[in-house]
Amino acid sequence: MTPPSLSTRVLIVDDEPEILDTTRWAFELAGFQVQTAASAEEALPRAESFRPEVLLIDYKLPQMNGLELLRKIRSWIPNAVAIMITGLTHQSENLEEESRRLGAVGFLHKPLQLDSVLKMVKERLRSP
Amino acid sequence: MILNCSYLVALLFSFSVPTPLLIQGVTFDTPYYAVKPGPLYLPFVLYFGFMYFHASGRLFQIYRQANGHFREHLKYIGLAFVLAFLAGALHFAAAYGFPEIIPHDFLVISYSAIIAFAIVKYRIMDLKVAITRTAVFVVVYAAVLGLPLLAALTWQYRLEEFFGHRWWVWVLLSYAALATAAHYTNLYFQKRAENRLLAEQRRYQSVLRQAAQGMTLIKDLQKLLRLVVHLLTQKVRIKHAVVYLWDPQIKKFEPSVARQWPVKEPESFPREHPLIEYLHWHRTPIVTEELGLQARGGAKELQPVVNALKGLGAAVIVPSFTEDRCEGFLLLGDKVSGRLFSTDDLQVFQVLASQAALAIENAQFYEELKRTQTDLFQTAKMASLGHMAGGMSHQINNRFHVLTILAGTLKSVMKDTDPSTLQKEQLQAIWDKTVETLSKLEDNALRGGDIVKTLLRFSRPAGEYKQVTVAQILSTAKEVSQFRVNMGVIDFTEEVQEGLPEMKGDLNQLADCCFNLMSNAYDAVQRKATMIQEKQISPSPNDPVPFKGKLWIRAYTEKKDERSWVVLELQDNGTGMTPQELENLFVPFFTTKATAQKGTGLGLYVIQRIMERHGGTIHAAAKPGAGTTFKLRLPAAVQAAAAGATPVAGEANSEKSAAA
Numbered sequence: 001m002t003p004p005s006l007s008t009r010v011l012i013v014d015d016e017p018e019i020l021d022t023t024r025w026a027f028e029l030a031g032f033q034v035q036t037a038a039s040a041e042e043a044l045p046r047a048e049s050f051r052p053e054v055l056l057i058d059y060k061l062p063q064m065n066g067l068e069l070l071r072k073i074r075s076w077i078p079n080a081v082a083i084m085i086t087g088l089t090h091q092s093e094n095l096e097e098e099s100r101r102l103g104a105v106g107f108l109h110k111p112l113q114l115d116s117v118l119k120m121v122k123e124r125l126r127s128p
Numbered sequence: 129m130i131l132n133c134s135y136l137v138a139l140l141f142s143f144s145v146p147t148p149l150l151i152q153g154v155t156f157d158t159p160y161y162a163v164k165p166g167p168l169y170l171p172f173v174l175y176f177g178f179m180y181f182h183a184s185g186r187l188f189q190i191y192r193q194a195n196g197h198f199r200e201h202l203k204y205i206g207l208a209f210v211l212a213f214l215a216g217a218l219h220f221a222a223a224y225g226f227p228e229i230i231p232h233d234f235l236v237i238s239y240s241a242i243i244a245f246a247i248v249k250y251r252i253m254d255l256k257v258a259i260t261r262t263a264v265f266v267v268v269y270a271a272v273l274g275l276p277l278l279a280a281l282t283w284q285y286r287l288e289e290f291f292g293h294r295w296w297v298w299v300l301l302s303y304a305a306l307a308t309a310a311h312y313t314n315l316y317f318q319k320r321a322e323n324r325l326l327a328e329q330r331r332y333q334s335v336l337r338q339a340a341q342g343m344t345l346i347k348d349l350q351k352l353l354r355l356v357v358h359l360l361t362q363k364v365r366i367k368h369a370v371v372y373l374w375d376p377q378i379k380k381f382e383p384s385v386a387r388q389w390p391v392k393e394p395e396s397f398p399r400e401h402p403l404i405e406y407l408h409w410h411r412t413p414i415v416t417e418e419l420g421l422q423a424r425g426g427a428k429e430l431q432p433v434v435n436a437l438k439g440l441g442a443a444v445i446v447p448s449f450t451e452d453r454c455e456g457f458l459l460l461g462d463k464v465s466g467r468l469f470s471t472d473d474l475q476v477f478q479v480l481a482s483q484a485a486l487a488i489e490n491a492q493f494y495e496e497l498k499r500t501q502t503d504l505f506q507t508a509k510m511a512s513l514g515h516m517a518g519g520m521s522h523q524i525n526n527r528f529h530v531l532t533i534l535a536g537t538l539k540s541v542m543k544d545t546d547p548s549t550l551q552k553e554q555l556q557a558i559w560d561k562t563v564e565t566l567s568k569l570e571d572n573a574l575r576g577g578d579i580v581k582t583l584l585r586f587s588r589p590a591g592e593y594k595q596v597t598v599a600q601i602l603s604t605a606k607e608v609s610q611f612r613v614n615m616g617v618i619d620f621t622e623e624v625q626e627g628l629p630e631m632k633g634d635l636n637q638l639a640d641c642c643f644n645l646m647s648n649a650y651d652a653v654q655r656k657a658t659m660i661q662e663k664q665i666s667p668s669p670n671d672p673v674p675f676k677g678k679l680w681i682r683a684y685t686e687k688k689d690e691r692s693w694v695v696l697e698l699q700d701n702g703t704g705m706t707p708q709e710l711e712n713l714f715v716p717f718f719t720t721k722a723t724a725q726k727g728t729g730l731g732l733y734v735i736q737r738i739m740e741r742h743g744g745t746i747h748a749a750a751k752p753g754a755g756t757t758f759k760l761r762l763p764a765a766v767q768a769a770a771a772g773a774t775p776v777a778g779e780a781n782s783e784k785s786a787a788a
C-alpha cells in the first residue's frame with residue numbers, strides 16, 4: 001500500500017461501535033490519521049479541534065442526523081471531502097440530492113466496498 | 129274448575145244412591161231390569177250428558193291440533209267415548225220407557241275392546257304398563273273397598289246392634305274415606321310398579337336429558353356428534369344410529385357420524401327428497417311402522433317416504449330444527465331388545481335432537497371463530513413482520529457493512545505486502561491481525577445468521593402443541609446455548625421443584641424463549657464483568673469478590689386466578705436495566721446500539737408473543753447495576769380426565785407486563 005497523503009485527517013461518525021472500530025482500522029492501515037465519533041454531539045467539538053480533511057458520516061444517527069451534522073461542519077470546514085453513508089434504501093434519492101447540495105462527493109449505501117471508498121477519497125484529495 | 133265441580137256433583141249424587149230420591153225401585157223389563165226414576169234421576173242424566181259433551185268437545189279440540197300417532201289415539205278414544213255415551217243414554221232412556229235397541233252391555237264391551245285395541249295397536253301406553261296398572265287397580269280396590277264391604281255384609285247384625293238402624297250412614301261415610309285412601313294407594317303402587325317396569329327406559333331417558341343439557345358446552349363438532357351416536361347406541365341400546373347434517377356446500381344432508389351401519393353406505397339427501405319434505409312439513413319424529421300403516425290405510429302420497437325409510441333400515445327419524453331450518457336429523461334403527469319406541473322415548477329424542485342442533489350450531493360457530501382468530505393472528509404477525517423489516521434489514525446491513533470493510537481491509541493489506549521482504553516479527557503481526565480479522569468476520573456473519581433465524585422462527589407457524597415438561601425445555605435450551613454461552617465462566621444454579629405438572633405447548637418455541645433469556649443474562653453478566661474490570665462501575669454489595677457472573681434458574685408451581693401455573697424464573701447479577709429500558713423491553717426493535725452489538729432487538733418481543741400464544745405471561749424486574757429477573761408463567765396442562773371440556777391453552781387470558 002502506498003500512503004499518498006501521510007497526514008490526511010479523517011473523521012468517522014457512526015453510532016455503532018463495531019463499525020467505527022472496523023472503519024478506523026481500515027483507514028489507519030490505508031495511511032490516514034483517524035478520529036471517530038458515535039454521535040453528532042460528539043462529532044461537532046471533535047471536528048472543530050481536529051479539522052478533518054475527510055468526513056465519513058453515517059446518515060442515521062441518534063438525535064441529529066448525518067445531513068444536519070454535515071451542514072454544521074460545512075460552515076467552518078467548507079473544503080472537507082464528505083462522504084455520506086446510509087443503510088436506508090427508501091427516500092434515498094431526496095437524501096442524495098440534499099447531500100450533494102451540501103457538497104458531499106458520495107452518497108454510499110451499506111454495505112460498501114472499501115476499495116471504492118478509498119479510491120474516491122484519494123481522487124478527491126488529489127484534484128479538489 | 130269444571131272438573132272439580134263435576135267431582136263435587138258426582139259425590140252429592142252418590143249420597144243420594146241409597147235413598148229413593150234417585151231410584152225409587154227396579155222393574156223387570158225383558159231382557160233387563162229397568163229403573164223407576166226418582167226426582168233426582170233426570171238431573172243426574174242431564175249431568176251425565178253435559179259431562180260427555182264437555183269432554184268430547186275438549187277431545188275434539190286436541191284432536192284437531194294433534195298429528196301423527198297421537199291423532200290416531202284420539203280418534204279411537206273418541207269413538208270409544210261415543211259408544212260409552214250410547215250405552216249410558218240407552219240405559220237411562222229405558223227408565224223412561226224407551227226400549228234398548230242395542231243392549232248397553234254390548235256397547236260397554238265394544239268400548240273396552242276399542243280402547244284395548246288402541247293400546248295394543250298404537251301404543252297409547254306400553255302394554256305391560258297398561259296391564260300392570262289394571263292389576264294394581266283391581267288388587268288395591270278389592271282390598272280396600274271389597275274387604276270392608278264383605279265384612280259389613282257378613283256382620284251386618286253386629287253393626288245394627290252397635291250403630292242402630294242408621295248403621296249404613298256410618299258405612300257410607302267410612303266408604304268415602306276408604307275410597308280416598310284407595311285412590312292414593314292405587315297411585316302409589318302403580319308408580320312403584322311402573323318404576324320397576326320402566327326402570328331401564330327411565331334410566332336412559334334421564335341420561336339423554338342430562339346429556340342434552342350439557343351438550344351446548346361441547347365445542348368440538350366431531351366429538352359432539354360422536355357423543356350423540358354413542359348415547360343412542362350404547363345407552364338406549366339402539367342397533368344403529370346415524371347423524372345427518374345439512375351441508376351447505378353440496379346442498380345435501382350428509383351422513384356425518386354413524387355407528388354400526390348394517391345395510392350399506394348411507395346415502396345423502398337433497399332438500400327435494402320426499403323424506404326431507406315430509407320432515408320439513410311435519411317437524412315431528414317419524415316412526416316408520418306408523419307411517420307404513422298410514423300409507424296402507426290410504427295415504428298413498430306417503431309411500432315414497434316409507435320406501436326411503438325402509439331402504440335405510442330406519443325405525444325412527446328425529447329431525448332437529450333451529451328456528452325454521454332443519455339442521456339435520458337422527459336416523460335410528462331398532463332397539464337391541466326388540467321393544468318398541470314409546471311416546472316418552474320419542475319426546476326425549478326430540479329434546480336431544482333440538483339440544484344437539486343448538487350445540488352443533490355453537491360448535492360450527494366456534495370452529496369458524498377459531499379459524500378467524502388464526503387468520504387474525506397470522507395477519508397481525510405479517511403486519512408486525514413488515515413493521516420489523518426496516519429494523520431487521522438495518523441490522524443485517526450493518527453486519528454486512530462490517531464484513532465488507534474487514535474483508536476489504538484485509539485484502540488490501542495482503543495485496544500490498546510482499547511476504548518475501550518481511551521480517552519474522554512483521555509477518556507474525558500481519559498473521560495475528562489476519563486471524564483476528566477472520567474471527568471478527570465469522571462473528572459478524574454468525575450474528576447476521578442469528579437475525580435471519582430469529583425472523584424465520586417468528587414467521588414460522590406454531591407447531592402442534594404437545595405435553596412438555598420443564599426438564600425438556602431446560603435441556604433443549606442448554607443444548608442450544610452451548611454454542612453461544614460459555615457456562616464455565618459463570619456460576620450456574622438450577623433449582624427445579626420436584627413433580628412439576630406438565631404444560632401444553634411447542635417445545636422448540638418454549639426452549640427458544642428460555643435460551644434467549646439465558647443468553648441475555650450471560651451477556652449482561654459478561655458486560656458487567658468487563659465494566660468492573662475497566663473500572664467504569666463498581667460491583668454491587670451482594671456480588672462476589674472478585675466479581676463472578678451468576679445465573680439462577682428456578683422452576684416452581686404457583687396458584688393464581690384459580691389456576692395452576694408453572695413458573696420459570698431466570699435471575700442474573702448482570703448490568704440490570706434502568707426503568708426506561710424496562711418500560712421499552714417488549715417493544716420490537718427497541719435496542720440501543722450498544723446492545724445491538726449482541727442481540728437483534730427482537731428477542732423479548734418474540735418471547736412475549738410466544739408466551740401469549742401459550743396462554744402465559746412474561747414479567748421482568750431489574751435494578752441498574754444489580755441484575756435482572758425474568759419470570760415466565762405458563763398454565764399447567766389440565767389432567768387428561770378433565771381435558772375434554774377445557775379450551776385450548778392459548779386462548780386463555782394473557783397479560784403482558786413489565787414490572788420494575
